Amino acid sequence: MNGGLKMDNAILKVEHLKKSFGENLVLKDISFDLNEGEVLSIIGPSGSGKSTLLRCITQLEMLDAGTVSVNGKDMIVGVDKKGAAKYASASVLREIRLSTGLVFQNFNLFPHLTVLQNLCLAPVRVLGNDRKDARAMGLFLLKRMGLEGKEKAYPCELSGGQQQRVSIARALAMNPKILFFDEPTSALDPELTGEVLKIIKDLAEDRMTMVIVTHEMAFARDVANKVIFMDKGVVVEQGTPDFVFNQSGNERLNAFLSRFAKG
């Protein structure tokens, strides 16, 4: 089921991850890994557990069992007496957190701060960077996002596509090792998705390690080195984009893809 990918030094390793909300088993047994500089697309129908998986890896949700390691650091260090996953110490978790960035579906920019303040707050307050350096970095990132001159604007003054690009810049300002995207274009008007997808493609060309949950099939195929298809809380198929989109004979995957092809 590994679609001809070779494994070497993985920067992200997920093994046998399980997560349930009450009685509802959302993630049944998820395993995959990702090398530095590669892009992983996660596709699948709504409710398949894609977002929950992302939220478990980024520590916004607690997983029940399994292991996750990010940049060589283990998030889970064992199991307790009841068999539940035992998390690493707070300082290790914090280190892992600071090596991961997350771009939300709804941007979640801080509305009371300007664009530049959104970008500088955490680098100054969390990383302890010099205010001037943070500003320079912020302005550089805005330029890279095609948002030159918007530094003094408030989020409400920007279009959805611009807001999402600011939120990508905000995540990049923390210099993460891996950047996660949770349906980054789902809240956007169709004509605005292109500008955000282009930025993500540019990042991929710069060898930024990324994990992208998306419903944009063509984008998922083009940007990724590796694709995972999830359904009902399990990884049904994973491999190269060519394998997953063209060669896999899996019925559920093909049914899903043909639904998308029809629109």
Added chain:
Amino acid sequence: MSDLATLLPILWDGFCTTLAIFGLTLLFSIPLGLLIAVLKMSRFRVIRYPVSFYISVMRGTPLLLQIVAIYFGSYYLSEYSGLGISFDRFPAVIAAFSINYAAYFAEIFRGGIQAIPKGQYEAATMLGLTKKQTFFRIILPQVVKQVVPASANEVITLVKDTSLAQVIAVTELFSLAKKQQAAYASIYPLFVAGVFYYVANLLLSTLFAYLEKKLNYYR
């Protein structure tokens, strides 16, 4: 009009007492209200339940009764226990007003805090901000904007509620006006007192409108 010349200084004295009750009540009730709001959202029932009970009593009984209860209650308590904790009239009024208004402010602040989307906390968490940084730099500034209109209502009501202090013979604006009413055998002094309240609230409304506009720079 010579009536007015003698009346105004008397009422002005009362108005100063009224302002003192107003100012001190805000000074104590706003921070107390914020604290109570946070406690009411506590994960622990031992904290949440007593706080809910406190709020329901404060909102469910007349402020008039609360003033009387604090003043005479503390008097009898110290009389029988010999602890000497009884309040003078003025401090009793401040204490009663503060704990009463704190309950109302707490509910306004709680609503404001709960109206902040979960995504704001998650974004702050992902950026590595601590809980304290998140509350003071991300949540509280947005709460302030949320609660200004509802708080303005409370503040304006407070100006008028200060007249309740007369129940334990604190000589605020309204009680002095009432005395003059007897002296003048006319309700005219009461109307003059009414103008005092009205002008004070007009200024406050203007101030709040300005504040709201000022906070309107986003969203």
